[in-house]
Amino acid sequence: xxxNLIEQLRQVEDFRTLDGRRHPLWLVLLFxxxxxxxxxxxxxxxxxxxxxxxxxxxxxxxxxxxxVPSYSTIRRVTMGVD
Numbered sequence: 904x905x906x907n908l909i910e911q912l913r914q915v916e917d918f919r920t921l922d923g924r925r926h927p928l929w930l931v932l933l934f935x936x937x938x939x940x941x942x943x944x945x946x947x948x949x950x951x952x953x954x955x956x957x958x959x960x961x962x963x964x965x966x967x968x969x970x971v972p973s974y975s976t977i978r979r980v981t982m983g984v985d
Contacts, residue, residue: 909933918983925969931980934960934972946981950974 912929919928938952953960953971960971972980 908936915984918985919980926972926976928980928984930964930966931972931977932984935977935981946978947974949977949981953977 909929912932915928915932917924917928934953935949938949941952943949943952950973957971960966
């Protein structure tokens with residue numbers, strides 16, 4: 904029971920094909936949660952949150968290759984998670 908949020912999100916099964924995984928599923932879900940906690944609701948708003956806080960998110964989570972997920976990635980992920 905002592906698992907933290909990130910450990911719990913890492914356990915969510917990724918429905919995407921290997922080719923469609925630029926961003927880890929847990930990270931996209933975490934950004935949705937963070938955005939919601941900050942008053943951003945909906946796909947576009949979550950995309951705005953990620954875009955607005957891009958630098959801090961990249962530094963904090965060590966994101967390198969593809970940067971932060973786009974609005975369409977966030978939308979696709981949230982629609983596909985059961």
